[in-house]
Amino acid sequence: MAAAATAGAQAIENQLKICGYKSNMDVTALYLARQGLGSIPSLSQFRRLKYLWINNNKIQDLTFLIKNYCLTELYLNNNELTDISGALKHLCSLQILFLHNNELKKLGKTVKELKGMRSLQTLNLFQNPLAYDPDYRLYVIYFLPSVQLLDRKLVTQRERESALHLCNPKRAWIMQSIAFGTRVDTSSPGTTVGSSRCTQPATRLIMPSGCEFGNNTNKVPFENPEDAVLVRATTRSLMEYSSVDWSKVATCQERRLKNEAEEPLQKLTVQFR
Structure with missing residues (x-):
């Protein structure tokens, strides 16, 4: 564990030298990809960090991101993550998030962690066990409405409508009743009553x-x-x-x-x- 932490600290130090940063407040981007890192020390000293590449490593824990509130792009693909609960929900400014090719299994817990990201537009979750759920794509589209590009594919209006019918059929019936001038009896979905x-x-x-x-x-x-x-x-x-x-x-x-x-x-x- 100590050796892994040392390797992470050394990788960060090398990047600071390469980029010529003079102080921690100047650091807005860090490239730590493809270095075989199993862990990374806390990045809380880089308060203005916006772009972070940690892809293609062996990361299993994300607690080092706990105070990087300014992140807008985060690349975590091709690691060994099994759970992200409690690690990313504070990143409200995140716009791009790559999590593909990990070991994330629980769709509900993963999506719940990302719900507060109102600016999230691009999301990759493919090649995770959770992506094999038959309703995976529609579930993500419904609960993360800000996402425009999911798994490298644009989210269509038809998919949003299908997601609404799947995840909230009661609301779908109400919206349909408003559109066509009829009142829906929400106590038994599917029963319509003529317009008043x-x-x-x-x-x-x-x-x-x-x-x-x-x-x-x-x-x-x-x-x-x-x-x-x-x-x-x-x-x-x-x-x-x-x-x-x-x-x-x-x-x-x-x-x-x-x-x-x-x-x-x-x-x-x-x-x-």
């Missing part, structure tokens, strides 16, 4: 027996073509608009000067499909 704006339920015509398509005696599924038009019209969403002629509404001053009872407003309501 509809004063009367639409009357559906039943197709007469013997009038199906392909019948030699009829070219339309109804004996009367107007019935077909009515059926098509009544299946559309009902819309209602109301308007008032405000020019006939008395102002506050006119109301005070007049002692007459006001006539009820005339409201024009139009419904159409």
